[in-house]
Amino acid sequence: MKNILIIKLSAIGDVIHALPVAAAIKKTWPDCHLTWVVSPIAADIVKNSPAIDNIIIFDRKKLNSLSSFIKYIRPFSHQLNVRHYDVSIDLQGLLKSALVAFLAHADKKIGYADMREGSFLISSPVKGSHQRGHIIDRYLDTAAALGCAVEDVVFPLGITLSEKNKALSLLSENGLTIESRYIVFIIGANWPNKRWPTAYFSQLAEWCKNHRLTPILAGAGKTDKVSAVQIKSSASDIDIIDMVGKTSLKELAYILQNAVAAVGGDTGSMHMAAALNCPAVMVMGPTDANRNGPYRQPENAIEVGYPCRHCWKRKCRFQRDCLAAIKPSRVITKLENILEGGCHSTILCPESTK
Incomplete structure (x- = not known):
């Protein structure tokens, strides 16, 4: 070829x-x-x-x-x-x-x-x-x-030195280093029913505080910025770092690559976290974890119990907040297992040579 x-x-x-x-x-x-x-x-x-x-x-x-x-x-x-x-x-x-x-x-x-x-x-x-x-x-x-060997799954994202340095600078501006213990909250998603309630992220931030973990909010766009304000206002006594709209995709990738974990719905940044071997606790409702869950981390997918789950619809026909059925306690259980068990087996992601 x-x-x-x-x-x-x-x-x-x-x-x-x-x-x-x-x-x-x-x-x-x-x-x-x-x-x-x-x-x-x-x-x-x-x-x-x-x-x-x-x-x-x-x-x-x-x-x-x-x-x-x-x-x-x-x-x-x-x-x-x-x-x-x-x-x-x-x-x-x-x-x-x-x-x-x-x-x-x-x-x-x-x-x-x-x-x-x-x-x-x-x-x-x-x-x-x-x-x-x-x-x-x-x-x-x-x-x-086509005759390719596919056993060793590699995600060639190609994070450049410039992107790493910008990510490090952003962490430094917020009093963190790449070695700091932080969890990234991916607070948005394109589909409304893929977004976990902001009140739940606020509760999760309280758990982070008690475990000496710094929550970082990540996302982009007006909706995510509004959500970030809501999360911070509901947890005003907690040091929550708002990076919504402040990173490029690859800068966020480097931050995710070194995070204790990431939490969010079925959305691009969460899949990027899984690709980088960051433990990705994914809350899911309209989509199927078997098809779209965090890759090679099936234990970190949490699905709603509704019989209509996996509907693949952008809007709930029952007019309910689908992911509200997944309470913070279930995410906390996953995070505690991650803290106790350490990292997953490595899924390689080579650096860019360009």
Whole structure:
């Protein structure tokens, strides 16, 4: 294999899940040229990865009208076809990724097991031994189908020295070092029903204080900033560090890599924590831990007891706060087990050489 194309556009957590495919390919064919097509929102995840040679940005918003489609698609197609690909791997499995695969004209086109929106008409779905397993293993089935060894799962995030230094500086501004005992609270998520109640994070901060652990709030956007204010105001006597909106993804990655643990819902930063071997206590309701839980940490997933769990809906049809059913005591039990048991077996994440 000389030229290989991976198509995984978004979201952040999904792109993190797909990274081991790039690592497996590079390990099998170290001299191959690997191109990754990604959406703007998730581009930082693949930037500077030691397993990826070229990144092409695909902006779905440019296709919202016929005129913008015509204006955008020709230069995008030209950029895509600078190389002739031996194989394209569609790990998105949707109409938009099928368009990219079609335009790429690879000799062989494959995709992962759960392809939808007609994408299976362009790329052949690979239904391997993990078809009903974790999404990372489903993606790796595509690499295995090409002849790659997939036993050693590696997440080639590529955290640069600059990103590490910025993370260290941010910790220092808040009276911490990388050796400090801190827990990262991932307080937001794209779906409202993937967000743990702010009142519960405040209660968890009290537990942290009693165990000499510093809680760090992480997230981005207006909703997370409002949540951070609520958490801090409900626990005003506790030293809670608010880093919402203050880190890049890779700077947060370095902070997570050295954390005692992370707590949050099924969202990108929590999957990044799991990829970095940070114990990730994930509270889950609308999504399935078997498919989307913290990778190789099934013991750290907490699911609601509702019979409607795994509904995969962004809004609850019963109008309830789904994750409110998971009380802080259950998360605390997991954290106490983590403190007693130490770290998990290592899931490698090589540094960037770029």
